[in-house]
Amino acid sequence: MSEDYRRNNPSDAIVKQMVLIDIRNMLQSMGKDIKSFPLPEIDNTYDDACGVPREIFEESNIESTEDDVALSESLNNEQRAAYDEILSSIDSNDGGLFFVDGPCGTGKTFLYRALLAKVRSQNKIAVATAMSGVAASIMPGGRTAHSRFKIPLTIDSGGYCSFTKQSGTTTLLRTASLIVWDEVSMIKKQAVEALDNSMRNIMDRPDLPFGGKTVVFGGDFRQVLPVVKKGSRAQIVDASLRRSYLWDYMRHLKLVRNMRAHNDPWFAEYLLRIGNGIEAANADGEIRLPDEICVPYTGDGNDLDRLIQCIFPNLNENMADTDYITSRAILSTRNDWVDRINMKMIGSFQGGEVEYHSFDSAVDDPHNYYPSEFLNTLTPNGLPPHVLKLKVGCPIILLRNIDPANGLCNGTRLVVRGFQRNTIDAEIVLG
Numbered sequence: 305m306s307e308d309y310r311r312n313n314p315s316d317a318i319v320k321q322m323v324l325i326d327i328r329n330m331l332q333s334m335g336k337d338i339k340s341f342p343l344p345e346i347d348n349t350y351d352d353a354c355g356v357p358r359e360i361f362e363e364s365n366i367e368s369t370e371d372d373v374a375l376s377e378s379l380n381n382e383q384r385a386a387y388d389e390i391l392s393s394i395d396s397n398d399g400g401l402f403f404v405d406g407p408c409g410t411g412k413t414f415l416y417r418a419l420l421a422k423v424r425s426q427n428k429i430a431v432a433t434a435m436s437g438v439a440a441s442i443m444p445g446g447r448t449a450h451s452r453f454k455i456p457l458t459i460d461s462g463g464y465c466s467f468t469k470q471s472g473t474t475t476l477l478r479t480a481s482l483i484v485w486d487e488v489s490m491i492k493k494q495a496v497e498a499l500d501n502s503m504r505n506i507m508d509r510p511d512l513p514f515g516g517k518t519v520v521f522g523g524d525f526r527q528v529l530p531v532v533k534k535g536s537r538a539q540i541v542d543a544s545l546r547r548s549y550l551w552d553y554m555r556h557l558k559l560v561r562n563m564r565a566h567n568d569p570w571f572a573e574y575l576l577r578i579g580n581g582i583e584a585a586n587a588d589g590e591i592r593l594p595d596e597i598c599v600p601y602t603g604d605g606n607d608l609d610r611l612i613q614c615i616f617p618n619l620n621e622n623m624a625d626t627d628y629i630t631s632r633a634i635l636s637t638r639n640d641w642v643d644r645i646n647m648k649m650i651g652s653f654q655g656g657e658v659e660y661h662s663f664d665s666a667v668d669d670p671h672n673y674y675p676s677e678f679l680n681t682l683t684p685n686g687l688p689p690h691v692l693k694l695k696v697g698c699p700i701i702l703l704r705n706i707d708p709a710n711g712l713c714n715g716t717r718l719v720v721r722g723f724q725r726n727t728i729d730a731e732i733v734l735g
């Protein structure tokens with residue numbers, strides 16, 4: 305970080321201040337305060353935000369590209385109707401809630417991008433969020449909803465977001481003309497209701513949903529629903545936004561035409577049949593995948609190698625090609641399988657291997673019930689394995705929101721370019 309600043313600034317003191325300001329901003333975006341760390345005092349003279357809350361400063365500096373501004377000209381009829389309706393709600397005083405309802409590939413993201421560009425080109429603030437970091441990162445200025453709205457990780461009905469009335473988040477949300485929240489079908493209704501409660505409060509309009517803002521939700525209930533640990537089907541459905549009191553306030557904007565289908569119409573229709581529950585299934589509700597999209601299982605011990613060979617053919621000739629690396633992926637349902645597949649894949653890459661080890665120890669464990677050998681075998685969500693093996697050129701995925709404003713958020717895909725003792729040099733390739 306300091307090296308970047310040093311190029312334009314010979315003074316050590318100024319470089320130090322600029323780095324401290326960056327660290328403060330990153331900590332702020334994670335909901336932390338630099339004052340709780342033993343770091344030198346900050347001199348705000350070097351802060352380019354000049355006292356404007358960081359959230360507003362960043363949002364007002366998002367510049368829409370020419371391509372994004374031009375998107376509105378190529379909307380299809382359904383997208384155009386939704387676009388016009390949402391824009392006219394922004395101009396009204398009482399806002400409105402919208403749910404963009406479309407199966408995968410019907411151009412929901414395309415529509416959000418067109419809306420965000422239009423609103424920002426009028427020098428208004430548009431806040432773009434999604435449930436996952438990956439979906440957030442394909443919208444300009446996108447953030448995960450949890451980090452943007454400070455939604456508590458566990459939340460009951462009637463809860464509130466954890467920003468205060470004096471915070472930068474409050475100023476941002478009060479000023480915003482449009483809020484977009486994608487993948488809301490995957491989020492628990494209590495999280496959306498918490499934002500509703502907080503918005504009614506900060507806007508001082510307790511009788512209007514979201515305090516009279518224009519909020520565009522999007523998602524597809526045919527895809528993934530909220531996670532309810534050990535929840536039954538009924539509990540999962542009950543946790544979804546469709547069961548919220550807010551659902552009835554939403555104007556439903558349907559997108560039906562599949563804009564991705566021209567690449568692979570058969571697959572688009574197949575996914576739609578599964579999502580709509582009309583694909584043939586056996587008595588246990590299981591669907592048989594057609595042979596032409598399967599790598600057959602033989603049980604001879606080489607199945608995983610065959611799968612890797614099929615998805616990543618000629619890996620070593622193509623490993624420098626970022627398009628090749630990022631346009632394919634092997635997904636797995638369990639973390640221990642992900643680790644096994646990763647180990648095999650790393651073995652297939654050319655070049656020297658570097659190993660990073662975690663430091664696992666249990667706090668307050670005087671009888672050593674949790675020895676580090678045991679802790680090292682655990683594969684919890686969101687943490688890398690105890691032994692992380694990497695090679696230059698291999699793809700990696702970020703598991704934390706380190707610097708969302710600069711594209712480093714949970715789900716960003718990168719390619720390893722080099723190694724330091726405690727850090728990895730990597731280049732963002734997607735997200």
Ligand SMILES: Nc1ncnc2c1ncn2[C@@H]1O[C@H](COP(=O)(O)OP(=O)(O)OP(=O)(O)O)[C@@H](O)[C@H]1O
Pocket residue numbers: 378379380383406407408409410411412413414415524563564
């Ligand atoms: N009006 C349009 N004109 C041209 N291309 C479009 C249009 N709308 C969408 N597309 C293209 O169709 C593809 C799918 O669109 P998009 O990603 O917005 O769909 P989505 O509904 O968000 O899909 P998913 O639910 O899978 O995320 C993209 O390549 C997008 O650029």
